[in-house]
Amino acid sequence: MTKLYLGEDLLASGFIEGLCQKFTGKKVVIAETLLQKLYGMDLARRIKAERVTLPQGEAAKTFASLQGVLNTLFSLGCDRDTLLIALGGGATLDLVGFVASIYLRGVATIFLPTTLLAMVDASIGGKNGIDTAFGKNLVGTLYSPEAIVVDKAFLKTLPCKEKLMGLMEVLKLALVWDRDLWELCKGETHLWIERAIQGKIEIVEKDPTEKGLRRILNFGHTVGHALEKITDYRLAHGEAVALGCLAESYLSFYLGILPAPVLNEIVQRYTAYDFKLPREATLKALKEAMRYDKKQTLGKTRVVVIEDIGKVLSCEGNFCLEIEDEVLEAMWQWMEENYGRHEGEPFSGAARRGVDTSL
């Protein structure tokens, strides 16, 4: 069972040293270049760990990077008692989680998420993976870390855009699970971060292998993942998920399940961020990009449908619905009308312009 520790200055205060003491084997701090410099080197010195440095961002999640990290661990003589400490954002946690699950058929790992998105989402639930030419996270496992250490001190220095991207994943969670969280996260991060983490943990514990309930976390992601793919991942995940939540909220309305006033409330909430569809996004590109969605089976597109803010349509425990092309087309038309980009507009809205969203 994964242990969750949430607090302020857990890295600086010596809490990590205490946590690592019960692991008697070799320790390895894995992080990308900048985080190694800022925190990794000092941490590794304090807990007498080796260090492995990853490339920045999604570049860490390639086959070549995976093979490189595995070989480095063998070179270091890491055995089954080894503890891998993943320090970073979602990409780092995804790669290290996968490595931990397959190195000698499984070694222990501790996650130290450094972004809001990783704290509330990527670190929880055991999903990991790498990208292939066919899409993101297509190869991976479900594997639980020994512990997740959420140190809120990282939020102080996190760029505004990064916070906004994390908030988008929290808004999605609120839409499918928790009406109170929807209200709460209008306030400051420290008021709702714990509730958001607990929400995701509750869902994941009820359905760890995603046979039913856990699927609700994919709300906004069918369209969101496709948008990321169309832009070759220049569109940030949070922004893609926000646009996906809008699209799939409209879809829920179009199917007659989500009432119009609630759709309006949702649309209103996202207005401040001023997200726009990426220029490359056409209906044809969207359909093509959806082909390799992990939720697809037998070529049918499946989406999660909401009845209300905080409430998902159960579909007899399947928590997703197969939709026809015609529905997809209606949804896309609405998206283009409301979130289409005019000539000369910048790539992104609020996120790029650094709007302070009072996080």
Place this chain on the structure above:
Amino acid sequence: MTKLYLGEDLLASGFIEGLCQKFTGKKVVIAETLLQKLYGMDLARRIKAERVTLPQGEAAKTFASLQGVLNTLFSLGCDRDTLLIALGGGATLDLVGFVASIYLRGVATIFLPTTLLAMVDASIGGKNGIDTAFGKNLVGTLYSPEAIVVDKAFLKTLPCKEKLMGLMEVLKLALVWDRDLWELCKGETHLWIERAIQGKIEIVEKDPTEKGLRRILNFGHTVGHALEKITDYRLAHGEAVALGCLAESYLSFYLGILPAPVLNEIVQRYTAYDFKLPREATLKALKEAMRYDKKQTLGKTRVVVIEDIGKVLSCEGNFCLEIEDEVLEAMWQWMEENYGRHEGEPFSGAARRGVDTSL
């Protein structure tokens, strides 16, 4: 839970078609070139499956091969409902098991072992993996197939050496678990194959994640794996395990745990096969090769120790013992004296000379 089917002509009789019917998704038969020609093409036609062809033997278990198979499955449009049918020996099952466990975070697989070794050993227990420059099976997962179909018809055309290699794994199982099996497997294969499979299943079910009891299956493998590695895997696995069982039986005797008459009985049993140590095997090479053994922790060598045929020393539930260099050296001296190779002798004994061992 994995279902086991054991019988004659299960592949030819249409049994497989029935079994595959409950899987509604795409099906893919994965096998190496020769087996594809002999059985795979016909099977794929009958169950309307795609085919993926692997290189022969351990070449299937490289990173490049893994990546190639994953990409082929994506190209074929395989989704989460896909069923992978692994047709082959241990190498094929190891690779396909690993692929199934990480493709879209897990798809279903059915194992169709075609060698005795794969039937009694590799197919059972969920261990899979690929090789790295640092050793065999160092990267992998524990993942259970939906079903294992043991078709005894394959044994009829199996080369004598292949049968012998399977028998060596069964003798090991008998040494650590089942005195009656030790006697039984002096007779023909069909008299003991089911008992051998059941024995391994019992052990694995009591300890699926190898925290205790399952470790007894590593008897003979600490030395055996090292010997394989020293010869760059020219030494067959079964032969390496046989030599390993002899070495670790002597070690059990040297530690005062296995009585001399029982050691003699074991040594007698293996005499007919006339296995010899590979020429490259020196004590130095052995120690170096053991460094990356998965059972090693903190640089100490761990071995399974037997008290009698069919009975392992429990070591308070650890089922393995850390040994000192001095013990390893004494064991090696005995091995060289009894199984050393004289100038001009062929690479291998009975196995190479094709001695009929009345299987």
